[in-house]
Amino acid sequence: MQITWDQNICCHAGVCVSSLPEVFKVQDGKFIINPSAATEEEIMSVVGRCPSGALQIEHCQR
Ligand code: SF4
Numbered sequence: 032m033q034i035t036w037d038q039n040i041c042c043h044a045g046v047c048v049s050s051l052p053e054v055f056k057v058q059d060g061k062f063i064i065n066p067s068a069a070t071e072e073e074i075m076s077v078v079g080r081c082p083s084g085a086l087q088i089e090h091c092q093r
Pocket of ligand 1 (some may be wrong): 080
């Protein structure tokens with residue numbers, strides 16, 4: 032599973048970072064996503080609560 036993040040859409044509400052800090056974190060000023068740090072269900076739940084729609088799940092590898 033791949034998660035994409037559109038920085039132009041993100042409104043920095045912080046839902047992702049506060050809900051799953053092991054997956055979504057800011058390191059050295061960069062937003063980092065580590066999908067292997069939680070289950071797919073946990074990640075899908077947080078992505079569904081992203082208020083701006085900046086987070087998207089890609090189920091197929093391109
Ligand atoms: S939950 Fe969505 S809008 Fe909020 S910080 Fe994360 S990506 Fe940005």
